[in-house]
Amino acid sequence: MSLVGVAIAPHPPILIPEIGRGEEKKAHKTLNGMKKMAEYVAGQKPEIIVVISPHGNMFSDGFCILDAEELEGDFSDFGYLGYHLRKRLHRPFLEKMKEVLADSSFSYLFMTEEDAQFYRGSMALDHGALVPLYFIEQVYQDYKLVHIAPGDLGLEETHRFGTVLERVASELDQRVLVLASADLSHCLKDSGPYHYAKEGPIFDQILVESIRAKRYDDLTHMKPHLYEPAGQCGLRSIVMALGSVDGMKNRPEVFSYEGPYGVGYMTGAIHVTGEKTHGEIHRSRDQVEEDPYVHLARRSVEHWTREGTLLNWDEYKKDLKDETFVEEMENTRAGAFVSIHKNNQLRGCIGTIEATKENLALEIIQNGVEASSFDPRFPAVEPWELAELEIKVDVLKKPEPIQAWTELDPVRYGVIVEKGSRRGLLLPNLEGVDTVEAQLDIAMQKAGIMSLNQATVYRFEVIRYEN
Numbered sequence: 001m002s003l004v005g006v007a008i009a010p011h012p013p014i015l016i017p018e019i020g021r022g023e024e025k026k027a028h029k030t031l032n033g034m035k036k037m038a039e040y041v042a043g044q045k046p047e048i049i050v051v052i053s054p055h056g057n058m059f060s061d062g063f064c065i066l067d068a069e070e071l072e073g074d075f076s077d078f079g080y081l082g083y084h085l086r087k088r089l090h091r092p093f094l095e096k097m098k099e100v101l102a103d104s105s106f107s108y109l110f111m112t113e114e115d116a117q118f119y120r121g122s123m124a125l126d127h128g129a130l131v132p133l134y135f136i137e138q139v140y141q142d143y144k145l146v147h148i149a150p151g152d153l154g155l156e157e158t159h160r161f162g163t164v165l166e167r168v169a170s171e172l173d174q175r176v177l178v179l180a181s182a183d184l185s186h187c188l189k190d191s192g193p194y195h196y197a198k199e200g201p202i203f204d205q206i207l208v209e210s211i212r213a214k215r216y217d218d219l220t221h222m223k224p225h226l227y228e229p230a231g232q233c234g235l236r237s238i239v240m241a242l243g244s245v246d247g248m249k250n251r252p253e254v255f256s257y258e259g260p261y262g263v264g265y266m267t268g269a270i271h272v273t274g275e276k277t278h279g280e281i282h283r284s285r286d287q288v289e290e291d292p293y294v295h296l297a298r299r300s301v302e303h304w305t306r307e308g309t310l311l312n313w314d315e316y317k318k319d320l321k322d323e324t325f326v327e328e329m330e331n332t333r334a335g336a337f338v339s340i341h342k343n344n345q346l347r348g349c350i351g352t353i354e355a356t357k358e359n360l361a362l363e364i365i366q367n368g369v370e371a372s373s374f375d376p377r378f379p380a381v382e383p384w385e386l387a388e389l390e391i392k393v394d395v396l397k398k399p400e401p402i403q404a405w406t407e408l409d410p411v412r413y414g415v416i417v418e419k420g421s422r423r424g425l426l427l428p429n430l431e432g433v434d435t436v437e438a439q440l441d442i443a444m445q446k447a448g449i450m451s452l453n454q455a456t457v458y459r460f461e462v463i464r465y466e467n
Contacts, residue, residue: 002170003248004044006178006241006270008211009037009132010234011055012263013078016134026260033256033267034135040269042140046177048090049136049143050165050244052237053128053181056149057121061384062107063161064149066123067094067115071145073125085125085133090144093176096168097146105306106161107153107383128181136179143177150236157387158236159220162243169244180241182234184208184264192262194231203230204257204264207238211268212254216242223343232264241270249274292325293393293465296361297338300368301391305381310369313361329361335396336363337427337462338371340381342388348375353396353416353425353460364393392466394427399458408459410439419455422447428462 014020015027015034024031041049057064072086094110101108109115116123125133129147150158162178169176184207186193187200203226210218219239227235255267290298296316303311317326337351350370357363368391373380381389399416402408408415414428417440424447426439433439440452449455 002173003166003176003178003244003272004046005040005272006180006245007037007041007132008180008182008238008241008266008268008270009034009135010183010263010265010267011053011128011131011181012183012261012265013075013080013127013131014261015131016075016078016080016083018080018082019075019078027258027265029256029258030260030265030267033265034132036255037132037267037269038135038139041136041177041179044175044177045140046143046175048093048146048169048174048176049133049179050093050146050148050176051129051133051179051181052148052150052240053126054150054233054237055126055128055181056147057111057116057119058149058151059109060152061382062109063151063153064121065094065097065108065110066147067110067112068123071123071125071147073127073130075127075130078127083134085130085137087125087133087143087145090146090174092172093144093146093168093174096172097164100164100168100171104164105302105383105386106157106164132179132181148240150240151384153236153384154388155220155222155236155239157384158239159243159246160387162240163246165240165244166246166248178241178244180234180237182237182266184230184232184234184266185259186231186233186263187229188259188264189262194262196262197229197231199226199229200231200264201259203227203232204259204266207235208254208257208266211238211252211266214250214252245270245272248272290467291393291465292320292322293364293395294391294467296329297364297368297391297393298389300365301338301340301372301381301389302386304369305372305383305386311365313365317361329364330359332360333358334360334363336360336367337394337396338364338367339392339394339427340371341390341392342385346378347381347385347389348372348378350375351394351396353399353423360395390467392464394462394464397461397463399460402457402459405436405440408436408439408457410434410436413459413461415439415443416458416460417443417447417449417452417455418458419447419449422449424449429464 185200187197333355335352348371424443
């Protein structure tokens with residue numbers, strides 16, 4: 001047996017009667033939902049509960065897994081001294097996670113007591129874990145814990161990390177339940193912890209309906225301009241939990257939703273109804289067969305970002321089965337641009353107008369490095385961003401001078417504007433660049449050319465490779 005299900009629960013301490021002192025009754029839907037959630041967990045009889053809490057040790061660049069024999073915590077920070085929970089960690093699960101993650105590209109820390117002192121972290125059960133476990137403990141206690149803090153990482157990478165949980169569970173042959181601790185928007189009312197934001201209720205509606213309608217990809221690919229102003233703290237917990245059931249037959253259920261204190265609370269479950277099937281798999285970028293030009297550029301970016309060295313073409317090509325592609329790479333010399341986007345926003349773009357390397361493979365490898373780390377408009381790409389990057393490669397044909405603007409077409413041709421030592425280039429078929437005038441104006445701005453008087457304009461075609 002592997003993963004048996006997912007529980008989703010909020011974590012407001014006010015739900016605990018001794019803390020709420022009557023105020024908890026304003027969240028009666030949530031209290032009923034927490035009871036249903038706890039009963040659902042008890043019905044699964046998990047040997048291990050993996051709790052994902054956004055109030056653990058959160059790092060900007062990695063996941064944090066607590067590494068100890070046991071964890072304990074209480075509600076003393078909230079004025080209630082009468083409750084204390086101590087649970088043993090499941091050591092075989094942690095050791096298997098270490099083994100699986102050792103061969104991965106994830107950034108993570110198995111935090112020990114010594115690490116906690118160094119990072120000024122904590123080895124205690126935080127309220128993100130304690131509140132839902134408080135309700136579970138009332139009906140079920142026969143389990144050991146694993147505690148994970150998701151970190152401030154990209155949603156796709158967080159989702160991929162969730163797939164590790166299912167793999168570990170299946171290799172251990174243990175009954176594992178994932179508990180996603182997740183408050184939704186904190187901006188539903190001015191009277192709440194934050195000021196009202198219009199994105200707050202929209203975020204909550206999208207999240208709840210996406211779970212209810214089993215549109216999980218809507219959450220994995222949600223844009224920051226929606227979830228960041230919403231002031232939420234649970235999206236990554238939920239996305240990681242969804243990754244754990246990726247490819248498994250499942251049925252979502254929302255027990256409750258309300259926002260009585262200006263914060264959105266949802267309770268629910270993902271019922272696992274069958275083993276993995278190819279039909280339901282959310283295909284990560286690593287699982288999608290990429291265009292070989294794009295894949296070469298991506299590997300160049302990843303290798304430089306992680307290792308700080310250039311990708312070795314001679315080693316890389318040993319694993320390639322497409323002999324025609326290898327011949328093209330080694331027998332062609334041309335300028336090339338590598339463009340990097342993240343969340344539909346440009347993240348870096350640098351290239352060469354004419355060949356500067358002995359072959360096209362080396363041209364793409366070098367320009368992948370330049371675009372990811374040396375575009376002066378952007379900071380260098382960090383390892384935690386790699387899973388979310390979209391990459392395009394443009395191979396340039398030889399530029400030719402034009403005599404009249406009628407020879408230009410912003411969709412078909414890129415342009416080069418040259419005046420003295422200044423030169424500005426713009427690729428063709430760019431979103432928002434619909435006219436020749438706009439294309440020339442941008443190219444001039446890039447070069448610092450104020451007038452086309454005595455300037456030479458070239459046009460060129462490209463072969464664009466993208467997925």
